[in-house]
Amino acid sequence: MGAFDSLFQWAFLVPLFPLLGLVIVGFFGDRMKKAEFGGWVAVAFSGMAMVLGVLIAVGEALTPGRYTDVSYAWLTLPGTQSVFSNGFSLVMGTLVDPISALMLIVVNVVGFLVMLYSIEYMHHDKGLPRYYAELSLFLVAMNGLILSDNLLEFFLFWELVGVCSYFLIGFYYEKPSAASAAKEAFLVTRVGDVLFLLGIFIYFATYATSGGGAGWAASGFKFTTGSTPFLGSLVGSASSPTLTIAGLMMLAGAAGKSAQFPLDVWLPDAMEGPTTVSALIHAATMVAAGVYLLAVVSLFLGFTADDRLAIVAVGGFTTIWAASMAVVNTDIKRVVAYSTISQLGYMVLAVGAGFAMVGLYHLFTHAFFKALLFLAAGAVIHAVGTQDLLKMGGLGKSMRITSIAFLIGALSLSGFPGFAGFWSKDDVLASVYSQVGAHPLYWPFLLCALATVFLTAYYIFRAWFLAFSGDHPRDPTLPHGHDAPWAMRLPLLVLSVLAAVAGLFAFLPSFSSLLPGANVPPVYGSTDLVLTAVSAGLGLGGIGVAYVMWGNGRVFQLPSGSPLQGARTVLLRRYYMKDAYDWIGLHGVYRLARAADFVDQFVIDGSIRGIERAFSSLSNGMRRLQTGVVSDYAAYVVTGLVGVLLFFLFVAPWIFRTMGGG
C-alpha cells in the first residue's frame, strides 16, 4: 500500500509506448523527410518506456514483495464436460512483481541504449523504418512477455518475440545466408515452442480446477493470486511422470529460446542480423526469455526433482559445450555469440538447482556486459568493415574508447573480481555447490561450469588481444579505425559503467528485494570462499594463458602435426551438430515430405482425378447416344420400356422371393 500503487496500475503503458513508436515509424516512417527522424521517434518512445519501466522497478524495489495484478477478462466460457468443467477464461493483464520489475530494467535500459546506438550504426542502411518498426515491435513483445500475468498471454508474447527475432535476423533479406539463418532460427526455436505448448496443455489438463475459487482455468491460468502462486507450487510437491514430462516440455521451450544444447545451433548463425540486433535480442533480452520462463515456472508452478536434474544437466553441459566452440572461432561476433549460449547455460544451471533468483541475477548482469561486448564489437565492425579477428590487431590505439569498453565487458564476462559478472557467476557456482551434497548427480555439471570459467576468460581475452593489442592490423588493407560518434559512444559508456558495477546493486537492500529468497549477494561460508578463489583463479589463469598465446599482437599457431588439429576442426565444425541437423533435415524430414508429397499427388489427387476421368469418359460415351435421329430416341424409349417390363415381371419377384418376403 503506498505511493506506487497507481504507478503499478499503469504498467501496461510500458509495452504501449513502443507500440506507438511502431505505429508511427511503421506506417509513416517512409514519408518522413529523413530516415533518421523515424529512428528518433522510436528512440523517444523507447526512452519513455525505459523511464516508466525503471520507475516501476524502483517502486517495486522500495515496496518489497508487492504483487500488482491488473487484468482484463477478455473472454469467459462456461464450463463444459471436458477438463474445463468450471469454465475457462482468457485474460490479458499486467503483473508487476519483483522478477518482472528486474526484467523491466534489463529490457528497457538495454533496449533504449541499443536504439540510440542504432541511429548512428544503421544510418547508412536502407530500410531504416522497417528496422525501427521491428525493433519497437520487439520491445512491445518483450515487455508484454515479462509483464504477463498468465500462461497463455505469456505464450502469446513468447511467439511474438520469436517472430521479431526472425524478422531482425533476416533484416538483410537479400543476403541468402541471412535469409537462411532467419529461417533456421525460426525453425529450431519452433521445435522448442511446440513442445512448450504441449507442456502448457499438460498443465492445463492437470490443474484446470485446482487452486482457489473456481479453479485455474476459470481465473485465466494466472500465475499468482496476490503475492502467492495461484497453484502454490503444486508440481514441486507432486511427482507424477506426467508432470515431469510437462516440466521437460518447459525446459525444451526454454532451450529453444535460450539456445541451450541441443537446440543451440541457431544462435551463432543469428549473427547474420545487424550487430545491434544481436546485442539487444540475441544477448540481453529475448534469449533470456527462456531463462525467465524457467524461473517463472519454477516459482509459480514448480519443477519435479527429475526435471531439476534435467535442467541442471542441460545448463551445465551447455556452458562448456558452447565455450569450447568459442575457443577456436575467429569471427568476433560469433565468439561473443557462443559466449552468450554458454552464459545462458549458467543461468539455466542456477534455475535448475533451485535458485531461480540467482539465475535472474546472472541474467541481469549478463545483459549489460554482453550488450556492451556486442556493441563494442559492432563499433569495431563499423570502423574496419570486417568481422575476422585474424585481420584485425592494434585497434587499441585508434579506437581507445571502444577498446576499453570491450575490455570492461571482457573482464566482467570472465568474472574478474569486483566486476558485475564476478558476483553473479560466483553466486551461480555457490548456489549449485550448496546443492551437490543433496544431489551428487549435480557434480559433473558443476565441474563443467567451473571449467567453463577458465575457457570463458581465455576466449574473450583471445578476442580482445587479437582485435586491440599489437601495433597495427594484420591485414594492411584494413581501413584505419576510429572511435564511434557520440550516439554510439554514449551507450558504450553507460553499459561500461553498468557492466562494472551492476553486480554491486545486489548489495543494496532495496534492490535485493527484487531478488527475494535468493542468497544475493552471495553468503560466503569458508567452503564458498574456496570456491570463489578457485573460480577467480581459473578466470585469471584463462586471461594469463590468452596473454601468453595472443598478447601483444602474437598469433598462436597450432603445429600442423599436432593431434589438437583434429579437435580444432571438430570445434570449428561445431561438433558437426549443424551437419547432423542438415542431414536429418535432408535425409529424414525432406524424404518424409517427398513421400507425403507423392501420396498427396498420386494417391489423393490421383483418386479424385480418376473419379473425374471416369465420369468424363462415361459422359463422352453417353453423348454419342445423342444422334438427333428421332428413331434412335424411340428405340431408347422402347428399350427402356422393355427393360422396365422385364424388371417388374422377372427381377422384382425374384428379389422378393430371395428376401423371404410374402
Next chain:
Amino acid sequence: MTDFVVAQFVGLSAALLGIGLFGILTRRNFILLLIAIEIAINAAVLNFVYFAGFATGPGGVSGQAAAVVIVGLAATEVAVGLAIVLALNRQRGSINVAEATTLRQ
C-alpha cells in the same frame, strides 16, 4: 370362354402395338412414321374400349370416354405432325427423319 376372348383381344392390341413399334423403329419416312404412331396409339384405345365392357355402374363408360379423348388427341397430333412434315419438306426438300438431326446440337 372369357379367358379366350380376353386373350384374343389383348393379343390383338399387343399385335397392333408391335406393328406400330416396328414401324416407329424402322421407318425413315416421316409420314409412315406418323401412321405407325397412330397404329400404336390405337392399340391402347382398343384396350380401353375392351376393358370398359367389364365395368358396371356409373363409372362404366369412363373407358369409352378415355378412348374418345385419345382419338381426339391422336387427330390433333397428326395435324401437328403433318404441319411439321410440310415445314420440314419446305425447308430441306426431304422428309427423311434420319436426315433431320439438328436437334442434337
